[in-house]
Each structure stands twice: as structure tokens, then as C-alpha cells.
Amino acid sequence: MKRKHSYFFTAFVFLNALLMLLEYSRPLTADEGMFPVSEIARLNLRAKGLEMEPADVFNAEKTCLIDGICRVNGCTGSFVSPTGLIITNHHCAYRAIQSASTTEDDYLRDGFQAKNLQQEIASPGYTVRVTESFRDVSTEVLSAVTEGMSFLERTKGIDRRRKEIEKRAEAENQGTRAEVAEMFAGKTYVLFLYTYIKDVRLVFAPPSSVGNFGGDVDNWEWPRHTGDFSFMRAYVAPDGSTADYSPDNVPYKPKRFIQVAPNGANESDYVMLLGYPGRTARHKTASFLEYEENVRLPYIVDLYGRQIEMMQAAGEQDRAVALKLLSRIRSLANTEKRSRGQLKGLKRAKIVDSRKASENKLQSFIDQDPERQAKYGSLLRDIDGVYASMSLKAVDEANFLNLRLSNQMLRLAYTVYDAAVERQKDDLEREAAYMDRNIDQTIRRSVLLQKDLDVATDKAILADLFQRMAKRQITPPQLNGISIDQLYEGSKLGDPEFLKKCFESTPEDLKGMDDAFLQWAIRLHSDYLAMRESSKKREGQLGQLYGELISVKQLFQQTSFVPDANATLRMTFGTVRGYSPEDAVYKSPATTLSGVIAKTTGVAPFITPQKIIDMHSSRDFGEYVHPRLNDVPIAILYDTDTTGGNSGSPVLNGKGELVGVNFDRAFEATINDFAWNTNYSRSIGVDIRYVLWVTDKVYGAKHLIKEMGL
């Protein structure tokens, strides 16, 4: 896409721009921060180790490094060739590899390599976005809020205004995707425009024994020995416009691609990451953290832990079932272990206490001035009150919500009916998932979900949720005496044709269908609507309160601050370095192939392909050997500020070249979502030398090495 609208590229203006500038004039903590790319110019990166012009990293006026970065579903990717080749994590491509796998062609187990473009495999459900432009739209969004609005009206008014802006922007910029992102809750909003690619294909994946070596045991841990990378490719219509999958599509030509640096990065080297970090909660109150620590995280650990157990047991019996469940197991296991790390970190680092201490100082500041006291005096207490009431209902609400999130049949049934109801409304009035611009993707996701349905597991998960409700003296709602077995016997939602027909039906049609799950979902619908409204009310209330909190913090606070991560493009920089997780323990920032071999037990998840074992024995490292370690380097550790969504982010050296692919954090850094700390916040990337050694030497994909210009 050509950048027609340079007016978009005004500086990233916050609502209280003047105050924020004052903040930024104070010295920054060296490495903290997931900076909006508009901030790059202000960070004095050349002094930190950047060896290119900051304006070549991000520049509103011309092609720059960020044009080589993309979002791949919830992950980040980098274009590494002029013809749309993307490198991202194995775990980001996992769903695509799983989709393409059968018990005969088990690419999860054996890896995959397309020898040419024709062999590349379409990955339904995958999209790629490239950030094209952004501009502040806070004033326009917040003008939807008027005096005397209820909290519910506030949320709905803001949502509608955001959708209007998005729709208008997409109409003005054909073929793009527009998203209005909330930066500071209830306060600042930015419109992002993306090139939006819907034909994404699988190019190369190592076997899971490499790409997921160490599995859930090593996940969130350092030292790490995982080759967590894969290659995909973006395709567009022959005329360059974005299009759904077609055999006639051609590789996308990015405006810029990231040059691979085959010599990697070593200890003490400057590195920076670009990517789409998902969510952080650094501006949330201590009461929110207490809610997380005491309510939500323990619930997640318990529920997911049990569901993982059930799915693993089912998968161990039957590889075909495993191939349906592995991606979901992996995703839940990832969240479960992260939640455990966060629980541990919250307790150990006493984060609630320190946030309370800051809030006490803020409260004193507020109370010092009668006018401030009148305006903000009850602010913190009011926010605390919202979380207190959330906490009381949280477990029952979560059990109820998980009926339709964890149970896949009810999820399908509910989506079908909810879609039908919503689609009777005007486009802008609908829930986002059912708007014209999103409905195809929503249906596609349901189809994928149906494909991976394993009835026995689905039943077991539902029964477990019923038990959880029973323990709290709650009867599963709206069942009308129907048993779990009867629900499944009486439903055709597992049939692709029936599902397709349902998505074409009106609510009235659906009400007339004799389908047990569908009818249960229809009976539940009003309960879920009530919950949705109550959640929007809460969102409205918190939005208003947090907007005020940011205002008064700006009046008070002595350090700079950056908005919480919100899945928009950010930059973070730092250094390759080890850390001391505890007294008398030091972890250095590079692992080696010898470490892979030492961890290899032959029992999953510590299996290594025989070829790699043999090549290690014969020291067949080629040009990918680390000079000092005299071994193939596997993974590197650095102190940049990342969170989920940075999976697949390029790890770049000072010249903006690719030295690694980010894929995880150390266990202590699971707490990044709540607080960053220079002592233990460490992120993990696969070393580019391991990527190249595996791709080139082990699996012989020389054409990819060549395509990357090496």
C-alpha cells in the first residue's frame, strides 16, 4: 500500500500532550518500556548502542525498519525476503502445522519443508497485518461521552464511535484494516491502519522435538534449548491487493525486509525488538493486582490444570485425538504456567505492597490540595470498590462463562445463535465479532474449532464444569433436565454442513431447529447478554475512573510513563545479559547445542532428532559455530521489556539486522505483565545461528537461505 495520507503521521499526540512532554524530559529508566514507535526519536538510542539513524527505525514519511515487521495472528513476524517470507515462532505457526498434519503426514512430529512455492500449505485462520499509519483520535472518540451518561451508555457510546472511525477509515483506504486502540484506559485512543493479508502459507517448520524441545517443562524457563522458529509466507492477489486464499495468489512484496545477520548477537551486545505486545497491567491499581493474585490467577491455574490433564490423557491414547487437541493443550499450558509464575512473582516481589505504597503517596498528594481532594479524593477507593465487587462474583461468573468457552459444542452453538441475533442489527450496533468486516473470520474460527472437536474430551470438560458449579451449590442453568450425553446425542453441530447452514439462519430459524446444544444456547442467551451488559457497565466505570487516575498521576508522578501494551506496534531495547534469579545462582545469557544433548533423555519433551545428535558428535557446525563457545548457540537472553504478543518478534542488532527470534521469558519475568525489573525481567530468543544451522545444515533448505540473501 502506498502511503497517501501523510497527515496520519503527525506525532503521537497524547491528550495531555504538554504534561506528557514534561514527563519525557526526565531521564528514562535505561531499559524499561514498550515504547510506541513514535517515541523512538526521543530515546537517544544511539547512546545505548543503536548503529543506525533512529529515523530509519521508524519514520512517518518514508520506508523504514518497521515496514519489515508484521503481526501474525496474536504473534509478531518479520519479513526476511523481498518475496514475503516471514520468520516467526514454531509456537506461532503451531496451529497451521497442526491443521496441515494427519497421522500419515505428521508435520508436528516430523517437521515440514516446502521445496518450492507450490508446496507451501495454506493456513486457514491465519492473517498478517503490517502497520501502515496511525493517528490520535482521542478527542473524536471521547466526544461520544456526554454528561450524565450511565457507565453502560459510556462504554456503548465509545465502542460505537470507535467502530464508526474504523469503518470510515477502511472506506477511505480500500483494502486496509483499521483499528482504534485504547492507549491509556478511558483517556487516549489511536487509529491504526494495517495492510491486512488473508492468504498465509506454511513454508518450513522443524519437528516439534526441535521447535518445542523441552515442551511445557521448559516453557517460561531459562536456560532454554528450543528451536522455536518457523517460516511462513504472505500471499496477495496478482494485482497486489489483499485477498482470501487462491491458487492464483502471488507472494506479497513487503516495502522493506529485515536482513538476517548470520553472526548473531553475543553477551553485552545491544539488541532491540519490534512487535505487538498484547496486554500489560502496569497502570492498574493494587486492588486489581490483589484480584489477580487472590481470585483470577488461582482460578486459571486450577481450571486449566485440570483441563490440560484431561486433554493430555485423551491424546496419549490416540495420536489422531492428540492432533486435534495439541494446540489447545499448549495454549492452556502456556497460560497456566505463566499464571503460576505470576502468582509466585506477585508474592515474592511483594508487588501489591509496593503498588499500595505508591498509591498511598498519590493519595497524600491528592489530599494535600482541597480542590484535588474534591476531584480525586475517592478515586482509588472507588476503583478498589469495583474490584471488590468483581471478586465476590468472580468464580461463579467464570464458571458460567467457561461453559461456553471451555466446552466447544456450546461455544459453537452460542456463536451461531449470537451471530444470528447480532446480524439483525445495524452493522455498527453489532458486537465486533459479527460486524461485516469480521464475520468471515469469526465463521472461519468456528469451522477450525469444529474440525478439532473431540467429543469425549468435550464431555469430560463440561462434566468437570458442572462439578465446579455443584461445589458452589449452583445447578447448571437452563439444562431442563437434559443430561450431558443427551446434549451430544441430540446435536448435529459437529456436522460441517449443519454448521454452515446454521450460520446462514435467522434467530427464528434457529429456534425452530431440533438441536439440543443449539436450544440450550438459545435458553442461555439472555443470561449471557445480562453478563455482557454488566461487564460493559464495569468497563465504563473503570474507563472513567482510570482516565481520571492517569490525569492525577500525571499531575503527581516523577517518572515517565508509557501506555500499557495493547497489541499495537511497540519497540523495546536492551542488552544481551544474564541474571541472578537467587542468592548464589547466576544464569549466563547463551545456551549451546551441547546443552541440548545434555538435556536429551529420549523421553518427551526431551527428544532430539538422531541427525542432530550425530551432527553434534561429528561437530558438523559449519559457519554457525559460536567463536568463544565453540559450539552452535541455541538461545540468547536479554533484558528488553516484552510480553505475550512479542512471540516471534525480531531480535535486532544495532544495525537493525535479525540476530534472533523472541519466543519467551524467564520464569521470574512472567511478572513483566504487572511490573518490570532490571534484575530479573529477561526475555528469551532463539539464536539466529541455530535457526540457520537447523534450516540449512540439518534439513538442507538451501533455497530459503538463498532467498534470505545469505
Next chain:
Amino acid sequence: MKRKHSYFFTAFVFLNALLMLLEYSRPLTADEGMFPVSEIARLNLRAKGLEMEPADVFNAEKTCLIDGICRVNGCTGSFVSPTGLIITNHHCAYRAIQSASTTEDDYLRDGFQAKNLQQEIASPGYTVRVTESFRDVSTEVLSAVTEGMSFLERTKGIDRRRKEIEKRAEAENQGTRAEVAEMFAGKTYVLFLYTYIKDVRLVFAPPSSVGNFGGDVDNWEWPRHTGDFSFMRAYVAPDGSTADYSPDNVPYKPKRFIQVAPNGANESDYVMLLGYPGRTARHKTASFLEYEENVRLPYIVDLYGRQIEMMQAAGEQDRAVALKLLSRIRSLANTEKRSRGQLKGLKRAKIVDSRKASENKLQSFIDQDPERQAKYGSLLRDIDGVYASMSLKAVDEANFLNLRLSNQMLRLAYTVYDAAVERQKDDLEREAAYMDRNIDQTIRRSVLLQKDLDVATDKAILADLFQRMAKRQITPPQLNGISIDQLYEGSKLGDPEFLKKCFESTPEDLKGMDDAFLQWAIRLHSDYLAMRESSKKREGQLGQLYGELISVKQLFQQTSFVPDANATLRMTFGTVRGYSPEDAVYKSPATTLSGVIAKTTGVAPFITPQKIIDMHSSRDFGEYVHPRLNDVPIAILYDTDTTGGNSGSPVLNGKGELVGVNFDRAFEATINDFAWNTNYSRSIGVDIRYVLWVTDKVYGAKHLIKEMGL
């Protein structure tokens, strides 16, 4: 005791002395080896860092360092004052602290301090030994073996001869304890004479929150933050002879005591340990290791794991019950975790494979020469055959044996009846536990065991064993239809008076008693006798085979070797140093009080006394601060070669001064029992500076500091 018998102090002569000398002339691996003290002179320790004459460490002719070392039950201790003050581990004194504790005076929880000699508490069941002399008696022992003896006769013949030698030695040296130790199995025997002290008292113990900080979670782990030390004192009759406890007894005056060095030891410093390491299996075959890996260790982990669970659950309900069970829980937990570490280590370090490889080489050497082949050709296969047949019966035998080991009531009943039967024999014909020289200690142990009996737990453990048998289609033997409840209802063995009476009864008396447990034990007795005989037969067979194996290994082997540990006095030396347990991880060899505070969660086993927290905050470290770390050092790590029994061993600097008290090994070093490795075999000691800081500054026991001459 005055050394009258300097003829004992002939050099430590092995049977094949000439060959062994040849071995010793080859260079030793730097730090491996639990050396008999007679070897010290040959080790060139001055070059390694010893700053005193080796002859002042051990000298057969005059007072030397080893006179300051003692054995405290299964542990080691050091005399640290001229008046019998002993320092050993908190976990070695644990049983004594538990015995002295009540729910009112809970010394396990609160710690204990005697302000003067009168307040020191007798510790029944505790003995202290000091090695006085030793001499080789192999020829005399092995002369009991004659051509054509069965394996059973061989074992019995050797046992009887050992007892004769011991009895004669004790008669010739009034007041001493004599033990003939098997050095190389079936091949070399050494008579040790000990001063044997039976009145041992508790002097000082920190609270378990210090002495057992980290509990089973940290046990077998580095980094470590445990103040695992206590003080006891040895008492003798006023005339200096050893005697049972009496208020008239006086402190024992050791020939030599170990000087405490309050400046401790730091990284890279030379250290040496003296002590009584229990058992190692470095000369055992690969087939023995396979038996351990596949049969015995998994059985122990499973059985003890379950029993620990049951005892912990019982103790959590009731502190009085906990005070009965804690010592046993701790002992089982220690074995269980060590066994897990060994299982992991055996697999990871591929120790079976490497031992098989050595045996293959030995076999080739044997097969090269027809005469050797004729003599030793089937040796390894024969040994393998013994372990193979052991493995087949192992689980059922272990279940059967554990009926009377894990269940305390049957243990009492069996001991009572077994003692009565054995005591009808001539003293030398009896099982060692029932010989006149041992019977008092055996009865004392039964009394202690009865004191700590918790019926509910004891029943649960028995029921669990019955279930284990049922799973293998085995009916609990000789029960005659009596239920578990009926056994307990029908027995008075929990009554101290009744137990006393039983120990005074003949087998016929006991048969006439209407006691359900006693009668069950009597019915089981012949089955246990059969098992004992079969085990002696195996011992005889293995003794003969291993004797031959040592002979042929001496013919073949290119490196020196030292007999396996056997609870006799040994010396090991090395350096304070860290290690890398895995790729990219380095553990340094000193921990700090700040590390204690960081680990402190307030939840057991990570509770720290408030006084210590406060003194850390106010940096009240006194003279015990570590100069570089600027903190109180807690524990140190070193690469000496230790095993169980080295608990409480003095960690000595090059001058022979006390710089720490050994108490554990790193997890990777649990494998020490099977193989030692310079890369990961690390032992752990509490730093003397922490000992002194806790004793002096935290709990104010200035009189002890003074007594140690500081």
C-alpha cells in the same frame, strides 16, 4: 584412653599389599576418595593446600587431629572444647531435641539452650565413639573360610570369627568398643577400637526454622540457607571410664579438640573433612546399579513417599502427634529425596553404561589369558546372576520385610521374640543386635520407638502394606483372619511395663502370652528366619565373588582405588568452589543472610525468626560479616567426596581449624554413592560464621563461645 597398643598402629595393610602399593604409585585423581586415615601420609596434601604436617592430622604414635573427631550415632561430630563439647548437625541431634520436647517446651520449634552443665539434657539412645586404633585382621577373619563350605556357612563362619575378634579385643581393652569392618567385600577386614561414650547430652540447638530452614524442599539442594548445627556434650564417669547416664557423670576430656576458626573459609580455599561416611557402592557391578535403578530405588521412592504423606497428614492435625513422628518423617524424606536424585543421576550420567563399558574391558582382559579365563571367566556373569535372581523376588521380599520395619508394633513384637530366641544361644552365635555387648542399646531403641508410637498412623501404614501385597496377589501371611483393629486391640506392646517384661521373658513365656501382635510375630518368625538365611547365603556368595573381582581388578586396573565407605574413619580433601549443574547455569559456593531473607515467605519451611529478620535489617552482623559479600555467610560448597555419615563432619581449613560443619550434598551429588565426579560432586556445610552469629549474637550463648576459646 591411653594408647597402650602401638602394635595396632601398623600401616593399613591390604591383603595384596604389594599390588596396592603399585596402584598408589600412579597419580591420584585430585580430589576423589574417602581415604582411610592411614593413607593421609601418601597423599602429598601439602601440595594441595594443607598447612600442617600430615603426621599431625593422623599419627599412630601420638595425639593428632583425628582425636578431636567422633562418631555421633550415624553422624560425625567434632570436639570443640577441652570439656567434651561437640558440634554436629541439627539434623543429627534432631532425635534428641524431639525426645526432650513437649507441646509446652517445644525445643524443635523454639530451639534450646542450656545456660550451664546442669541444664544439659540427657539424650537416650545417643552414643559417641572416638577411633583409638585399628589393625588389619583379614588373614584371621578369612581363615574361618574353608574349602567346600556352602555360601551360608561362609557367611556364618566369617561373622562368628569377626565377633570372636571383637570380643577378645574388648576383653583386652576394657571400656572400649571393638568393630571388625569389612573394607573390600569378602577380602579385607580391619579391627577398629573405639572409646565408647553412652552419656550424651543436648547443649544448644537453634529453632528448626534455622536448623532446618528450607526443610525437605531445600534438602539435597544448593543454594542452601540452613543453619544445620547443634551442640551436644559427652559425659563419662568421674573416674574417666565410660558409663550410662548418671547425674554424677562429668564432661569427657578429649585427647584433642578442634580449634574453631571464626574467619571461616572462602572461595578457592583448601578444605578437608574427617568423618564416618556410611556406605558407597563404587566397587559394585553394573548389574547392581541396574538393580538399584530399576528395582530398589523406585520401590523406596514409592513406599516412603506414601508413608511420609500419611505421617505428615497425621502430624498436621495434632502437634503432639507431630512431635512423635517428625524425626521419622525427616529420615524417610531424606532417603526418599536422595533416592530420587540418584535415580535421576543414574539415568542422566549414564552410570550403568559407563560401568558396563569398564566391565567389558575387564572381561576382555580376563579372556586374553587362558589361565585367567579359567579362574575369572564367569565371574561377572555370576555376580549378574545373583542380582537377577534378587530382582525377581525383590518387591515381595521388601513388602514382607517392611511389615516389621515400617509397622512399629510388629517391629516391637518381632524384636522382643527374636531377642528371646537369640539370647538362648551362646553369645557368639547370636545375631549381633542381641549379643551381650549390644542388647542394652537394642532394648533402648525399642523403648524410644514405643514412646513415639502413634497408633492411627501405625495402622494406616500397615493397611497400606497389606494393599501393596494384595496388588501382587499376596495375602498378608500368618494373620489367621485377625483384622488390623483386632491386632491393636489385642496387644499391650504399647505399654512400657509390658514391653520391659517381654524383654525379660523366654520364647516359651512369650508363646504363652495372650497378645495379638506378639503371637503374630511368633507365627511370622520362621518365615523371617528363612529370609535371613537366604540373605546370608547371598551375602556369602557375593562376598566370595566380589573378593575375586577385587583380585582381578587389581591385576587389571590402571587407577588407584580405595575401599568403599563402611562407616569407618575417613579423610577427604578439596576446595571451596561452585559448579555448573547445567548449560548456562553457574552456582557460586557461598550463600548469605540476605538469601535467607529473600527465601523467607513466612510459610513453612521458609519461616525465619523475627529476631534474625530484624538483625538483618539493622545489619547487626558483628565480627561475623563476610568481608567481600558484606553480609553474614550462611553455607559453603566444596568438592570433597562425602556420603551419608559425613553429616556433622568438621570442615577444616589447611591449619586443621573448624571453618564449617558438613551437612548435605547438592542434588547432582546424591549420585556420589555410586560414582564421584569433579564437575558436580559438591558437598554443603554451614559456615562457621553463621554458627557463631546465631549462637553468640542471635541467641546470646556467650558461655559456649568462651568455652570454644574465642
